[in-house]
Amino acid sequence: MARTIGSNGARTAEAIRQAGVKLIYKHGYEAMSLRQLAAEVGLQSGSLYKYFENKQNLLFDIVRDHMEDLLGKAEADLEGVSDPLARLKAFAAFHLRYHMTRMAHVFIANMEIRSLEDEHRAVVVALRRRYEGLLEGILRQGADEGVFQVAEPKVATYAIISMLTGICMWYRPGGRLSQDELVAIYTGLVVDGVTGPGPLAPRLAPEAPELAREIPAAPPRKSRTKARA
Amino acid sequence: MARTIGSNGARTAEAIRQAGVKLIYKHGYEAMSLRQLAAEVGLQSGSLYKYFENKQNLLFDIVRDHMEDLLGKAEADLEGVSDPLARLKAFAAFHLRYHMTRMAHVFIANMEIRSLEDEHRAVVVALRRRYEGLLEGILRQGADEGVFQVAEPKVATYAIISMLTGICMWYRPGGRLSQDELVAIYTGLVVDGVTGPGPLAPRLAPEAPELAREIPAAPPRKSRTKARA
Amino acid sequence: MARTIGSNGARTAEAIRQAGVKLIYKHGYEAMSLRQLAAEVGLQSGSLYKYFENKQNLLFDIVRDHMEDLLGKAEADLEGVSDPLARLKAFAAFHLRYHMTRMAHVFIANMEIRSLEDEHRAVVVALRRRYEGLLEGILRQGADEGVFQVAEPKVATYAIISMLTGICMWYRPGGRLSQDELVAIYTGLVVDGVTGPGPLAPRLAPEAPELAREIPAAPPRKSRTKARA
Amino acid sequence: MARTIGSNGARTAEAIRQAGVKLIYKHGYEAMSLRQLAAEVGLQSGSLYKYFENKQNLLFDIVRDHMEDLLGKAEADLEGVSDPLARLKAFAAFHLRYHMTRMAHVFIANMEIRSLEDEHRAVVVALRRRYEGLLEGILRQGADEGVFQVAEPKVATYAIISMLTGICMWYRPGGRLSQDELVAIYTGLVVDGVTGPGPLAPRLAPEAPELAREIPAAPPRKSRTKARA
DNA sequence: TATGAATGAGCGTTCATTCAT
DNA sequence: TATGAATGAACGCTCATTCAT
Numbered sequence: 001m002a003r004t005i006g007s008n009g010a011r012t013a014e015a016i017r018q019a020g021v022k023l024i025y026k027h028g029y030e031a032m033s034l035r036q037l038a039a040e041v042g043l044q045s046g047s048l049y050k051y052f053e054n055k056q057n058l059l060f061d062i063v064r065d066h067m068e069d070l071l072g073k074a075e076a077d078l079e080g081v082s083d084p085l086a087r088l089k090a091f092a093a094f095h096l097r098y099h100m101t102r103m104a105h106v107f108i109a110n111m112e113i114r115s116l117e118d119e120h121r122a123v124v125v126a127l128r129r130r131y132e133g134l135l136e137g138i139l140r141q142g143a144d145e146g147v148f149q150v151a152e153p154k155v156a157t158y159a160i161i162s163m164l165t166g167i168c169m170w171y172r173p174g175g176r177l178s179q180d181e182l183v184a185i186y187t188g189l190v191v192d193g194v195t196g197p198g199p200l201a202p203r204l205a206p207e208a209p210e211l212a213r214e215i216p217a218a219p220p221r222k223s224r225t226k227a228r229a
Numbered sequence: 230m231a232r233t234i235g236s237n238g239a240r241t242a243e244a245i246r247q248a249g250v251k252l253i254y255k256h257g258y259e260a261m262s263l264r265q266l267a268a269e270v271g272l273q274s275g276s277l278y279k280y281f282e283n284k285q286n287l288l289f290d291i292v293r294d295h296m297e298d299l300l301g302k303a304e305a306d307l308e309g310v311s312d313p314l315a316r317l318k319a320f321a322a323f324h325l326r327y328h329m330t331r332m333a334h335v336f337i338a339n340m341e342i343r344s345l346e347d348e349h350r351a352v353v354v355a356l357r358r359r360y361e362g363l364l365e366g367i368l369r370q371g372a373d374e375g376v377f378q379v380a381e382p383k384v385a386t387y388a389i390i391s392m393l394t395g396i397c398m399w400y401r402p403g404g405r406l407s408q409d410e411l412v413a414i415y416t417g418l419v420v421d422g423v424t425g426p427g428p429l430a431p432r433l434a435p436e437a438p439e440l441a442r443e444i445p446a447a448p449p450r451k452s453r454t455k456a457r458a
Numbered sequence: 459m460a461r462t463i464g465s466n467g468a469r470t471a472e473a474i475r476q477a478g479v480k481l482i483y484k485h486g487y488e489a490m491s492l493r494q495l496a497a498e499v500g501l502q503s504g505s506l507y508k509y510f511e512n513k514q515n516l517l518f519d520i521v522r523d524h525m526e527d528l529l530g531k532a533e534a535d536l537e538g539v540s541d542p543l544a545r546l547k548a549f550a551a552f553h554l555r556y557h558m559t560r561m562a563h564v565f566i567a568n569m570e571i572r573s574l575e576d577e578h579r580a581v582v583v584a585l586r587r588r589y590e591g592l593l594e595g596i597l598r599q600g601a602d603e604g605v606f607q608v609a610e611p612k613v614a615t616y617a618i619i620s621m622l623t624g625i626c627m628w629y630r631p632g633g634r635l636s637q638d639e640l641v642a643i644y645t646g647l648v649v650d651g652v653t654g655p656g657p658l659a660p661r662l663a664p665e666a667p668e669l670a671r672e673i674p675a676a677p678p679r680k681s682r683t684k685a686r687a
Numbered sequence: 688m689a690r691t692i693g694s695n696g697a698r699t700a701e702a703i704r705q706a707g708v709k710l711i712y713k714h715g716y717e718a719m720s721l722r723q724l725a726a727e728v729g730l731q732s733g734s735l736y737k738y739f740e741n742k743q744n745l746l747f748d749i750v751r752d753h754m755e756d757l758l759g760k761a762e763a764d765l766e767g768v769s770d771p772l773a774r775l776k777a778f779a780a781f782h783l784r785y786h787m788t789r790m791a792h793v794f795i796a797n798m799e800i801r802s803l804e805d806e807h808r809a810v811v812v813a814l815r816r817r818y819e820g821l822l823e824g825i826l827r828q829g830a831d832e833g834v835f836q837v838a839e840p841k842v843a844t845y846a847i848i849s850m851l852t853g854i855c856m857w858y859r860p861g862g863r864l865s866q867d868e869l870v871a872i873y874t875g876l877v878v879d880g881v882t883g884p885g886p887l888a889p890r891l892a893p894e895a896p897e898l899a900r901e902i903p904a905a906p907p908r909k910s911r912t913k914a915r916a
Numbered sequence: 917t918a919t920g921a922a923t924g925a926g927c928g929t930t931c932a933t934t935c936a937t
Numbered sequence: 938t939a940t941g942a943a944t945g946a947a948c949g950c951t952c953a954t955t956c957a958t
Contacts, residue, residue, distance in 0.1 A: 189423070193421045274927095278928095488717035505941095617876055627845070722948080736950070
C-alpha cells in the first residue's frame with residue numbers, strides 16, 4: 001500500500017490527460033463521456049474529480065497547455081533568425097512538423113474551441129492571436145523590406161496558417177511522402193505565394209486595421225449539472 | 230395554437246432546416262438539442278419527427294445537400310473555361326465566394342463530418358473527393374502544360390483548399406475588405422504559389438527534399454486578375 | 459367520389475377491427491401502436507378516431523364481441539343436449555374447435571384482460587364467468603347424477619378450461635394431427651379425468667363457496683393523453 | 688439522501704428484482720415504466736442502470752432465473768422416484784405447489800415470453816422445453832410400461848401442463864381450499880386423465896378419431912394419493 | 917486515493933390524441 | 938371521410954457530478 005516516491009497520483013494525472021486527448025481527438029469533446037475516460041485509465045468516473053475540477057476544465061487545460069507549448073516552441077525556433085524569408089521558412093517548417101507530430105492536440109485545439117466556455121475560450125483565442133502574430137510580424141517585416149509582396153498581412157496570415165494547419169486533416173505517418181518532403185512542398189507554396197510574381201501584382205491598401213474575426217461560440221449552455229462554486 | 234393561415238408543412242420543413250443549420254453552426258451537432266431546435270421554430274420537440282427521421286439524418290441531409298450544391302455550382306462555374314490558369318482562378322474565386330456566402334453550411338460540412346455515421350460519412354466524403362478532384366484536375370492539367378510548378382497535385386490540392394476554406398473561419402460580411410478584394414488576395418496567393426518562382430527553379434530536389442527551393446527571386450509573370458469578375 | 463351503397467365506411471371499420479386483432483395478437487396491445495394499425499389499413503393514425511373512441515375501446519370492443527360470440531355459440535352448441543357426459547363432450551369439442559379456429563381472438567381475450575380498464579374488464583370477466591358457468595353447470599349436473607367424480611366443480615372447471623384453452627398456445631393448422639384427432643385426445647383426457655377411477659377416490663367438501671379469483675389488473679395507469687369526456 | 692447504514696448494492700439489487708417481478712406481474716412488462724420501478728425502490732430511474740443493462744435484460748434475468756430454478760427443483764424432486772405413476776404425481780404436486788407459491792414469477796414467465804427479444808426468448812423456450820421434457824418422459828415411460836393410456840405424449844404434456852399451470856390464474860393463498868387439497872384435486876384429474884377408463888378401452892380409434900372413447904364406465908384402479916405429502 | 921451508489925437533469929424518440937382544413 | 942400538422946406527456950436511457958465510506 002505504501003506509495004512509490006513521487007506518488008503515482010502524478011502518473012495517474014498524466015494518464016488521464018493523455019487518455020483525454022486521445023478520446024477527444026477520436027470522438028470530440030461533447031461525445032466523449034467521462035465514463036469512457038475513466039475506463040481508459042482504469043478508474044471509476046467519480047474518481048476523475050481528484051484530478052480535474054470538471055470536464056470543461058480538462059478540455060481547457062489540454063488546449064491551453066497545447067497552445068502555450070506551440071507558442072513557446074515557435075518562438076524558440078525563430079530566435080536568432082532575422083532574415084524575413086528565413087524566418088518565414090522556419091515558421092512554416094516548424095508549424096508543419098509540429099502539426100504532423102502532435103496531430104491530436106492540434107486537432108483538438110482547432111475543433112474544440114467552440115466547446116470552451118467564454119472565459120476559457122478568451123484565453124485560448126488570445127494565445128492563438130499571439131501565435132498568429134508571429135507570422136504576421138514576419139510578413140510585415142518582409143513586406144517592409146520589399147522581399148514579400150503582401151498587401152494584407154493579416155489576411156495572408158490567416159490564409160497561410162489555414163493552409164499549413166490543414167495538413168493535420170489528412171497527413172498520416174508512414175504515407176508515401178516523408179515529413180521533409182511535405183515541408184518542402186508546403187513551404188514552396190507559401191514562399192512563392194508571398195514573394196509573388198513581381199512588380200505586376202496589383203496592390204491593395206497597405207495598412208489593414210482589424211478584420212472581423214469571430215469564432216461561433218457555445219453560449220452558456222444547459223450543462224447537465226450545476227457546477228459547484 | 231391555431232395554425233397560421235397559409236402556414237404549411239413545407240414552410241415548417243424549411244424553417245427547421247434553417248434553424249438546424251444555425252444551431253449546429255453555433256453549438257455543434259452534438260451540443261445542439263432537439264428541444265432547442267424545436268423551440269427555435271416554435272414546435273414541440275416530438276413534432277420535429279414529421280420532418281426528419283432522426284437527428285442524425287437532419288445533419289446528413291444538411292451536409293449532403295450542401296455538398297451537392299457546392300459541387301454542382303463549382304462544375305457549372307468551370308464549364309467552358311479551358312485554360313488551366315483561368316480554371317484555377319475561376320475555381321478559387323468560386324470557392325471563396327461560396328464560402329463567404331454560405332459560411333454556416335460550409336463550416337458544418339467541415340466540422341461535423343466526424344458526427345456522421347459511417348454510411349453517411351462515406352457519402353459525404355465521396356462528394357468531397359469529387360470536389361477536390363476538380364482542383365486536382367486543374368493542377369494536373371496545368372502541370373502537364375508546363376504552366377504550373379506542381380510536383381504533387383494531391384498535396385497541393387489539400388493545401389490550397391485548406392487555405393481557401395479557411396476564409397470562413399474569420400470572414401464576416403461588412404468587414405473592411407470587400408469580397409472582391411479578398412478574392413483577389415487569396416487568388417494571388419494561390420496562383421503565385423503554384424506558378425512558382427519561374428520555370429527555371431528546381432521543384433522538390435530529390436536529394437535534398439527539405440527546403441528544396443531556396444531561390445528567392447521571382448521573375449515577372451501573369452498579373453493577379455480577378456477571376457470571374 | 460360518390461360512395462357505394464352501404465358506404466365503405468363500414469368496410470373500413472371492419473378492416474380496422476381485423477387489423478387490430480392481427481396486430482394485438484402479434485405484438486400485444488401495449489406494444490401495438492396506432493400508427494402501425496393505421497398503416498395496416500392505409501389511413502393516417504388520426505383518421506382512426508372516426509372508427510373508435512380510443513385505443514382502449516378498440517381493445518374492449520374486440521374482446522367483448524369475442525366473448526359474446528364465444529358464449530353465444532357455446533350455448534347454441536349445447537342446446538338440446540341433456541346428458542351430462544354428452545354435454546361435457548360437446549362443450550370440450552366446441553371449446554377446442556373454437557380455440558383452434560379463432561386463435562388470435564382467443565389469445566387476445568386471455569392475454570389482454572390485464573390491459574382493460576376496470577369497467578371494461580368487469581364486463582369481460584362477467585362474460586367469462588358466464589362461459590365458465592356452462593362447464594361448471596355440466597360438472598355439477600354430472601356429479602349430482604353420479605356419472606362424474608367431481609368434488610369441486612369450480613376447481614375442476616378452471617382446470618379443464620385451462621387445459622382446453624392451452625391448445626391455442628401451440629396448435630398451428632397443418633400440423634401432424636388433425637383437429638378431429640386433437641379433439642379426441644383432449645376430450646379423452648377431460649372425460650377420463652372427471653369420470654375418475656371409481657369409488658376409491660377420496661371426496662372433498664361437496665359444497666364449495668366462492669374461491670378467491672382475481673386477475674392482476676392494470677390500475678388507472680398513466681395514459682399518455684387525457685381521454686376527453 | 689444519506690445512504691441507510693448497512694444498505695448496499697446487493698440489497699438494492701434484490702429490491703429492484705423483487706419490485707420488477709411485482710410490477711411486471713401487475714402491469715405487464717410493456718406497461719411497467721422504469722420510473723415506476725425506480726420509485727418503488729426509492730431511486731431515480733437512471734440509477735437503475737447500475738443494476739441492469741436495460742429493461743429487456745431485467746425481464747430476461749427474471750424469467751431465465753425463474754426457469755432455471757423451476758427446472759432445477761423439479762429435477763431434484765423427481766430424483767430417486769422411478770415408478771411412472773409416482774413420478775407423475777410427484778411432478779404434478781411439485782408443479783402445483785411451485786405455481787401456488789411463486790405465482791408472480793410463473794405468471795410472468797408465461798405471459799412475457801412474447802416481450803423477450805429473439806435471443807432471450809430462445810434461451811427461455813429451450814429451458815421450457817427441457818421442463819416439458821420431464822413430463823413428457825414420464826408419460827412415455829408410463830405408456831411404455833402400460834400403466835398410462837397416452838397415445839400422444841407431447842399433446843398430453845401440453846394439455847397437462849396447461850391445466851396445472853392454470854392454477855396460478857385464480858389461486859390466492861388463504862382461500863377455502865388448502866394447497867394440499869388443491870394438489871389432490873388437480874392430481875386426481877391428471878392421473879385419471881392419463882390412466883384412462885381402463886386397459887380395455889380403445890384409445891384414439893384410428894377410423895373415427897372424433898369422440899373415439901364413448902365408454903363411460905371406469906373400472907376401479909389406484910387411489911388419488913396426495914403425492915409428496 | 918479511490919470506490920461505488922446515487923442524483924437530477926436532460927437527451928432523442930415515440931405515442932395517443934386533437935383539430936382545422 | 939380523411940388528412941396532416943401539431944401537442945403534451947411519457948418513455949428508456951446517458952451523463953456529469955457528488956459524497957459517504
